[in-house]
Amino acid sequence: MAKEFIAPGKIVTGKGSLKEVAKYIEGFGKKALIVCDQITEKLGKVKIITDALSKKDISFAIYDDFLGEPTNVMIADALSIYRKENCDFLIGIGGGSALDIMKAVAAMDANEGKLSDYMGKEITGIKTKMVAIPTTAGTGSEATQFTIVSDVDTGVKMLLKGAQLMPDVAIIDPELTMTLPPKMTASTGLDALTHAVEAYTSRKAQPLTDTLAISAIKRIFNYLPLAFHDEGSDVARTQMSIAALEAGMAFNNSSVTLVHGMSRPIGALFHVPHGISNAMLLSVCLEYAKEGAKERFADMARAIGAANDSDSVEVAADIFMSQIKKICHVCQIPTLAGYGIEKEAFFAQIDKMAEDAMISGSPSNTVRELDVEVIKELYRKLYD
Ligand SMILES: [Zn+2]
16 A cells, blocks of 8 residues: 655754745745744743844744634734735744744635634645744644644634645744753653554554654654753753754644543643643553554554563553653653642533544544443543
8 A cells, every 4th residue: 555655845954944035935934923822932032033034134923912822813913914014934943832833824725714614624726835943842733734823702622734734944943942841851752652552552653743743753762761850961962952853744645543542631721731632541541442552562662662572562562651651750740630620620521622622533443442431431430
């Protein structure tokens, strides 16, 4: 069977690469809409871009009026600025939210109707050039054909996709992640780990995604605890930036599975940040998936040096699970209760969450058979 692999048109990595941005937007347009979060702006990172644009006589407008993860309302606001200001290309700099807003703006500029009309469809028609510059090491959005946007009217965190949502240029400058606070380092780093593990254990895994996923998993186990404890650690931050990119490229081409499927509804209804809800789910979901892919779990344990060749597949797979628990513990991931979510409120939403998870399509890429009842049971287990 033919296997497709898509990636950004150009990937630029390395410390200080943001300063070279002018080189990579040649011919993209006359006026950029820069989508950025206010923290990135305050840190002076957006100015590096605007200075570069000015030197090239390219004008710009800025959309930074958002907090938290993208909603359809934010997309409508950003799109109206894009049109009113006559912008003709997009630059997204920030965490996953800024990049996802950028992609959704490109999608809705090219298409009629509402964002929710495109759930489950391939979004096409995008001609706008996009430059993605992540300031966290986690979402991998710079290298994916997805954008995740919550619909405030339906309470659904929508997974929207299309090969044309892939950024034309991704600039991965680890310098941008150096001041990331520990909590953000943990949640985004574990999001990247989730991407890599899910990519490696997805039904759609393929040789190229396997290579990237295993490489990301190794880097994350080696360097996430270091980056978490020492925010300034140059080497750890650089390694995590590459890991997030690798993991993004991996799941972009082989899909995420059960964890992400179950994580989005928790995020939509209980406002748990994406990386945290993933991390909360990792152990319960992977324990379930493991029974369908012991060899793959054993591979991961061996890749990170936690198991060796003399360990049986069974033992090595279990070792990997204990390593997952350990890294979540090291990164101080709370439980649902610890996060302040009441049991009653959570249980009241399990039916809706399980259905929304199933509809997203991600859970069915899990290597082990499952249905909506299994997901409900896993949500219950997660709380207890
Ligand atoms: Zn994710």
